[in-house]
Amino acid sequence: MSLNGIKQVLYDAMGLKDETIGESALTNAVQRRLASLNLDTKEKYLDTLKASKDEIQALIEEIVIPETWFFRDLEPFKALARVCRDIAKTRNVSREPIRILSIPSSTGEEPYSIAMTLLEAGIGPESFKVEAFDISHVSIAIARKGEYGKNSFRGQQDARVVNKYFNRIGSIFSIDDLPRSCVSFTQGNIFDERLLPGVGIFDIVFCRNMLIYFDQEKKNFAFRKLERLLKMKGYMFLGHSEAGIVPATEYTSYPHPRSFAFIKEKPRKTTIAGEISGKAKAKPRVATAQVIGKKNQTNRKPVTQKKSVSEAHNPTAGNTPVPVNLLDAARKYADNGSFSEAMELCEQFIIQEPENAEVYLLLGIILNAQKLPNEAEEYFRKSLYLDPKQPEALFHLAYLLESKGEFNESERMKERAKRLKGAA
Numbered sequence: 437m438s439l440n441g442i443k444q445v446l447y448d449a450m451g452l453k454d455e456t457i458g459e460s461a462l463t464n465a466v467q468r469r470l471a472s473l474n475l476d477t478k479e480k481y482l483d484t485l486k487a488s489k490d491e492i493q494a495l496i497e498e499i500v501i502p503e504t505w506f507f508r509d510l511e512p513f514k515a516l517a518r519v520c521r522d523i524a525k526t527r528n529v530s531r532e533p534i535r536i537l538s539i540p541s542s543t544g545e546e547p548y549s550i551a552m553t554l555l556e557a558g559i560g561p562e563s564f565k566v567e568a569f570d571i572s573h574v575s576i577a578i579a580r581k582g583e584y585g586k587n588s589f590r591g592q593q594d595a596r597v598v599n600k601y602f603n604r605i606g607s608i609f610s611i612d613d614l615p616r617s618c619v620s621f622t623q624g625n626i627f628d629e630r631l632l633p634g635v636g637i638f639d640i641v642f643c644r645n646m647l648i649y650f651d652q653e654k655k656n657f658a659f660r661k662l663e664r665l666l667k668m669k670g671y672m673f674l675g676h677s678e679a680g681i682v683p684a685t686e687y688t689s690y691p692h693p694r695s696f697a698f699i700k701e702k703p704r705k706t707t708i709a710g711e712i713s714g715k716a717k718a719k720p721r722v723a724t725a726q727v728i729g730k731k732n733q734t735n736r737k738p739v740t741q742k743k744s745v746s747e748a749h750n751p752t753a754g755n756t757p758v759p760v761n762l763l764d765a766a767r768k769y770a771d772n773g774s775f776s777e778a779m780e781l782c783e784q785f786i787i788q789e790p791e792n793a794e795v796y797l798l799l800g801i802i803l804n805a806q807k808l809p810n811e812a813e814e815y816f817r818k819s820l821y822l823d824p825k826q827p828e829a830l831f832h833l834a835y836l837l838e839s840k841g842e843f844n845e846s847e848r849m850k851e852r853a854k855r856l857k858g859a860a
Contacts, residue, residue: 438478442466445485446499449492450571451627451654457499465498493573500572502542505591506584506598507549509811512644512673515695516550517557519671520564523639529563536640537632537665541568541621544579545588548611550642551618552601561618567638569624569631576623582611590810626658636667644696645675655681663700672698676783677818680790694783762788763795775802793823800832809836827853 443462446452466478469491475481485491507513523534534554538547547568554564570576585607589598602609624631626646641662647655659681666672672687674696682698690697766781779802785795800815816833820826834849 438482439463439466441482442478442485442495445482445492446495447654449627450496450625451650451658452499453649453651456649461499465495468498469495497572497574500575502572502575502578504542504545505588505810506545507553507591507593508546509644509676509694510592511692511694512642512696513549513553515690515692515697516640516642516673517553518692519640519690519697520554520559521557524559524563530560533562534559534564534640535638536564536566536642537638537662538566538568538619538642539570539624539626539662540643540646541570541575541579542572543575543584543588544568544582544611544619544621545584546642546644547579547619547621548582548615551615552597555601555615555618556597561614564618566619568619568621569626570621571623571625573623576621579621582616584609584611592808592811626661627654632661632665635664636670638665638670639667640671640673641666642673644673645678647678647681648675666700668700668703670700672700674698676786677790677796679787693780763792763798766795766798770798770802770805775806778802791822793819793826793829796822797826797829797832800829804832804836809840812836825856827856830856 439459439462443457446457446462466481470476470478470481472494473481473484473491475484485495520534523529536550538550541547547566550566551564555561568579570579584602586609589609598609601612601615603612604610643662647658650658662672663686671690672682674682676694676696679696679698686700686702687698688701690699762781762785766778766785769775769778769781779799782795782799782802785792789795796815796819800812800819802812803809803815804812813833813836816829816836819829820833823829830849830853834846834853837843837849838846
């Protein structure tokens with residue numbers, strides 16, 4: 437089938453899994469390109485696609501839908517400020533500025549958030565540089581223009597920071613010249629060998645929620661490219677569901693809860709053939725409790741000292757280890773209103789099972805209970821992405837959307853949930 441051929445061209449070009457794009461979304465995108473090129477069949481379009489890199493890029497532009505906002509998840513930015521202040525203590529950053537890679541940069545909200553975070557941390561604009569890349573020409577053009585609507589401010593923004601770094605004209609917020617001067621934007625594809633061919637050139641790689649869209653082969657290839665770009669003792673920031681790919685033999689976790697930041701400690705041992713093939717020989721061992729700044733099991737504190745949350749829930753911890761169901765323990769903490777402890781356990785669980793829908797559902801419930809609807813919505817949608825047949829997640833999302841006045845989508849969610857419950 438020609439649609440399968442189109443999927444393969446896209447996979448080769450940008451690494452997206454079939455389920456990430458969605459059959460209907462791809463079909464609609466192809467139909468728009470057919471109309472634009474005055475072609476009448478998918479077969480003809482596939483021939484055009486294979487013969488033209490420009491057309492591949494045009495189809496990518498149809499498929500890529502930016503979904504981001506300023507200061508999305510606050511903890512990584514808090515950790516970033518700490519990291520950069522520490523770097524500034526150990527070297528003259530006015531002579532050797534901190535280099536930060538932001539990829540994917542989407543429409544610019546994340547790299548500009550990085551710049552504003554460092555400016556607010558007292559790091560001067562001459563002391564750092566954010567180099568932002570995205571696969572979409574359209575997104576890069578929007579980022580360079582630097583003009584945003586209120587949808588880009590739907591997270592937990594500090595009104596003082598917004599007023600300080602944006603010029604508002606009506607409903608449009610234009611980024612100020614100071615953070616703008618700290619960020620450069622370039623169109624680029626992580627799978628393009630010509631993109632950033634250097635080694636060890638960045639102090640920090642900020643790459644959140646890109647790897648989740650790739651299958652294991654492409655994910656490993658992209659991660660290896662990112663780590664080649666990162667200096668030894670540099671910092672890698674990933675999304676919460678991507679931490680499982682980080683090898684504990686080469687990285688240690690930065691001790692800041694919910695930052696999902698890792699310090700590159702050792703060079704990867706690999707063969708040239710392994711680098712070229714882009715295929716993993718075995719699933720790497722990952723950092724587990726280290727992600728929240730805990731000690732390794734080999735360095736466990738004596739039982740008489742303060743225990744971690746997971747140890748406290750396991751009465752035999754420190755003696756003969758007994759497996760703990762972290763998710764059940766997290767639910768019990770959440771039921772008792774101990775939300776920080778529940779989220780800590782959820783983070784540990786995500787490292788072990790990054791594609792478990794139930795943990796994201798629980799995180800959504802916790803965040804909703806803490807009056808953080810935008811963050812809760814993100815987790816509910818992540819849960820449904822991993823498992824669309826969850827009535828509970830659908831109902832939670834429906835009522836959250838209803839509270840925001842999005843009544844039509846709320847009703848659709850409720851209807852889906854009722855159908856699923858009826859079929860059970």
